[in-house]
Amino acid sequence: MKKMMIAAAAAAVTAGSVQAGGFERSALPLGFMFEKGNYAELSFGSVSPKVSGVLAPMPSVTTGSVLKDYTTFGFAVKTDINEKLSLGLTVDPTFGADVFYPTGTGFPLAGSSAKLRGETIAAVARYKFNENFSVHGGLRSVGIGGDLFLPAAGNYRAKFGNDRDLGYLIGVAYEKPEIALRVALTYASETKHTLNTSIAGVPMTFDVPVKLPQSLTLDAQTGIAADTLLFGSIRWMDWSVTRLDGPLLPPSVNPLVSYDHDTITYNIGIGRKFSDAFSGAISIGYEKHHGGIVGNLGPTDGQKSIQIGGTYTHQNMKITAGVRYVDIGDAIALRGNSRFTGNKAVAVGMKVGFSF
Template sequence: MRPTFHLKPLVIAAAALSIASVSHAAGLDRSGQDITAFLQDGLYAEAVYTYIDADVSGYDSANNVPNSNGYVQGNKIGDIAESYDFFRYGVKADINDTFSVGILYDEPFGAAADYSGDNNFVAKGDLNSSITKLTGGKFNGATVGTEIARLTGIAKDTTLTPQQRAAAAAGATNLSTAVGIARAEAGTAGEGTNVEVRSENITAILGAKFGANKEFQVYGGPVAQRLQADVKLRGLAYGPASGYTAHVTPDQDYGWLAGVSYSKPEIALKAALTYRSEIDHNAKISESYPIVGIGAVGRLPADATPAQIAAAAASGNRNSVFEVTTPQSVNFDFQTGINKTTLATAKVRWVPWSDFAIVPPLYNDVSKGSYGPDGLALVGYDDDQWQVELGMAKRLSPALALSGTVGWDSGAGDPTTSLGPVDGYYSAGLGAKYNLNENWAVSAGGKYLWFGDAKGQLPTKKIVGDFQDNDGYILGVKLSYQAKQNFN
């Protein structure tokens, strides 16, 4: 006969694990969208603070020619991953022995990257040097104009073949683009590429238990999500997009959650499968694309009026509304007693990041001329994310428990976006919980991450950076309250 462990002596051990379960994951995933607060017994509340510090560094590409995708190791890129923190809150109560309600708050998706130093992700103000780099060393600020004029003349020479005229026109266009890129870069001289994405979720959950011993539970509810973002692309690495800026105004929209759980208290077994829906945001976005305005001014006649020049320059700015959809996800949470003081756990998470894209209207419209009717997305991923974490917790005394975890994240593909150049990770974590009294407890934990190497890639498929041998760590602290509820 299988031994009976009972859940009560193991509760302290289970809680020691949850503080170390947060992670720096694939795509924009941050909190892991944990719902275990709702799965606790009785009346339960928690407040969790998490701090993440990652070190992501590498090398830029010495190849700055916009229409050449080959990677050549260039200058050192210092740590681009900004440290950041977030909170998670949860409260859950039983209405009776069948129904439970809960409210959860977390910050599920985010990004924080900032480039600095002497590399191609930081804008320089030297037009001459930039033109030399953009033309592969063939021309500089003093000679490029003469070459553009020469090629333009060839393109108009009717004594030449159509192929010769077309090749000359393409050459003149490429050189004119290089000049436009250099001017756009100079307009943001000294600024580095920067991205910040933040989100907030509030989830309301209603659960209903059923079965002979109330061992099954179905649960679900609405999710309110707030999303905002700021992106600055700087330096020669971004080619024509150098100087691009986007601000996404905070937007709130709604989705839903649904799941099912099973428990067997006599062996401390709990299992839960949770699905979260996509959430569609129709957000206001302000974009600035300097090369668009520079090109429009350059096409004006010599006698253009100041009003015409101002209107042409303004064509590089646009305020509009666009749709961005945060992804659906599936979480599986499992725990079972090994003996009277030891608990084993497993977490599995799936997020289809390959379906996710950020497609700002102006950025996308500009790219349609060169990359087809669908244009390009600013951010996209090739693969879906799989995340697995295994843990063990040990109750050392009635008040103290320790835990350990190991984890793996598949990443969302390599090469990946230069705004988050990490391809998954391996992790190891430790946690502890101490019961202050019968109801109150404090937990603390940490996790060390070994990031997967990744190439930084533009939406055009040009490799602009190589990021290897990177790591990071996570620290967290939690205050929790739990009390029995009797309905007899």
């Protein structure tokens, strides 16, 4: 039962984090560390957000859709050293943003664009004290970098060079296999970066500091009836520490990225085994709408989502696929001069896992 129902739970999260707090695209996956025996997986996600706004004094002036479609790829592998110790490695597209304000709209930021990229490479170990208790932890190498173009600020163009910092994660888990119960708590540390930044037309570079947030994640699942699993998660991220400034930009433009609030994201779902080969799941997600002013490079505030997915298992291979619809929270940006409402995103994801 445990193996089958964990597969069902995975079906409800494979489409990834769509417009979760800040610019997180994927919570570092650790479920692979709880697979039986040696295991490897490849994951793919495609996200199509539709986020647009209007100029508050002139509702006929619209932004057009400002968030671009994107795809993500991930990889994880785990091996058992002995009955108690397992080692794993994962590559995850944790952070990202793709913003472009279409030209020809008359909106003050028309033509502006920004791109951020940040991936995590993590080496993880898990040690089982017995059938019920285990601890896990490891090191995370987190990278971040990007570029920015602001035509309304004198054709300001900046390139933020990629920088990596070493963080860590640590956690504990309790399991009761006979009822498919697993509760895991994982803490991931903050990372600090200094981005070597060049500005077009300026014969020098600048060191720009930025912090990426710490997080605390509680994952849980339990069997509630024959072949039926209840699962969920609560994830806190310390986004209020993250601020990114553009060198030589006036205070009226900076900060480029900042957040007034931390975020807590909730997910809950139910999974069901339909046959020896197929299981499915449905889940809902929620992130609080805080209100206040947000940055134009991330004009969203909170979310609600629903996702369905399924897992097909054949011999040593399992294929998991899911689709998520996200109602993205309304936001006020550009110091109150633009309002983003009626926004949404659709994400599809697939994961292929192999036991060997």
